[in-house]
Amino acid sequence: MDIKKLVRPELVTMNGYAPIEPPEVLSQQTELPAEKVIKLDGNENPYGCSPKVYQALATYPYYHNYPDPEQRELRKALEEYTGLGRQHIVCGMGSDDLIDLILRLFLKPGDEVINCPPTFGMYPFSTDVCGGRVVDVPRTEDFALGMAGIKKALTKRTKVIFVASPNNPTGNTTPEKEIMELVDTGRIVVVDEAYCEFSNATVANSVPSYPNLIVLRTFSKWAGLAGLRIGYGFFPIEIANYLMKIKQPYNANAAAQAAVLASLADIEYLRLNVMKIVMERGRLFGKVKELGWLKPSPSKANFILCSLSYSPPCHSEGAKRPKNLAREIWQQLRRRGIFVRYFDTPRLRDCLRISVGRPEDTDVLVKALKEVKHD
Ligand SMILES: Cc1ncc(COP(=O)(O)O)c(C=O)c1O
Structure with missing residues (x-):
């Protein structure tokens, strides 16, 4: 039986998403003990979650029951945390789930979605999976939105415009004025504020x-x-109501709901960790810049995009710069148990994205970068 013939043709040829691996897999792949793994590739929080989350998960009594499909407690707690009414709030299995859900709500086959690369890969991924057409409008040299390009790209079929602010992987925010200009086009504008707590810039209000x-x-x-x-x-009420209708009923699982409630009850602890990360972002930026061959982009998030302005010191005199030096350096770091992200797109070919870790992670990374060589 030829299964391929049954699969939607556009999904046979689509590029998959390139996900990162968890620490235990990285440890197996590199044959390094897990405690030697320095994970700076997923923009994750190096301080972990609140200790109250472990307590809440250990004592939660209803794992054998389905969770609340209306997410009542969760949305109430989020209303208190954010100041926006719960009728505007819908939760999902990560914001990835909500990206998919929004596209499922709005896209008919062939409808267009504006994507502004370099940016988060789930926007084109979910557009493809939902049968939409990705219309790429590249960012400018300094990673700002190409506003004129976006407006020129609009057609009758343009349904959704995605803007990550701060943007992953570039770290810059989009000014509110530009977002409002996009809103004025009458398309659905999705502002992805995954890194908002590190930037303090928001259009949620x-x-x-x-x-x-x-x-x-x-x-x-x-x-x-x-x-x-x-x-x-946060959604306009009409859209929130549709999403509540079409979402998988139990898309916010019981453990995740309990963990969020525990986190919001320990907000000071989490804010302190955010402050530590923001401080470390500044230190990492300075240390990378000092190397002289990596150019860090200013970032309002918990990662820094670094471009290779020229080659690091070479092993042998006259050695040629490899075609994909970022990949080469990524590999050398990997061998030492340091994981950062490199990208295989033309625009980001000479770039590494480094998530902000703890000060000791920065120190190990910078020491390794000082020793990086190629020939
Ligand atoms: C801009 C952006 N949005 C969304 C996500 C995914 O968030 P979640 O873990 O909630 O699915 C990421 C994760 O890297 C991201 O960079």
Whole structure:
């Protein structure tokens, strides 16, 4: 039986998402003990989650029951945390789930989605899976949105525009004025604020005033809950109601809901960790810059995009710069148990994205970068 003939043709040829691996897999792949793994590739929280989460998960009594499909307690707690009414809030299995859900709500086959690369890979991925057409409008040299390009790219079939702010992997935010200009185009504008707690820039307060502005948030980054998969969004009430109708009824699982409630009850602890990460971001930026051959981009998130302005010191005199030096350096770091992200797209070919770790992680990374060689 030829299964391929039964699969939607566009899914046979589509590129999959390139995900990162968990520490235990990295440890097996590199044959390094897990405690030697320095994981700076997933923009995860190096301080982990609140200790109160472990307590809450250990004592939660209802794992044998389905969780609340209306996410009542969760949305109430999020209303208190964010100041936006719970009727605007919908939670999902990570913001990835909400990206998919939004596209499932709005896209008919062939409808267009504006994507502004370099940016988060789940926007084109989910557009493809949902049968939409990705329209790429590249960012400018300094990674700002190509506003004129976006407006030129709009057609009758343009349904959704995605803007990550701060953007992954470039770390810059988009000014509110530009977001509002996009809202004025009448398309669904999704502002992905996954890193908002590190930037303190948000347009969430505008959501109740516009019928087409959506803001997404997550507990993966600032609250250290990436493994539990829980995110949320602010939606105009009409859109929130549709999403509540079409979402999988139990998409926010019981453990994730309990973990969020425990996290929000320990907000001071989590804010302190965010502050530590923001401080370390500044130190990492300075240390990388000092190397002289890696150019860090200013970042409002918990990672820094670094481009290789020229080659690091070579082993042998006259050695040629390899075609993909970023990959080469990524590999050398990997052998030492340090995991960062490199990208295989033309625009990011000479770039590494380094997540901000603890000060001791920065020290080990910088020492390794000083020793990096190629020939
Ligand atoms: C911009 C952006 N949005 C969303 C996500 C995914 O968040 P979640 O873990 O909530 O699915 C990421 C994760 O890297 C991201 O960089």
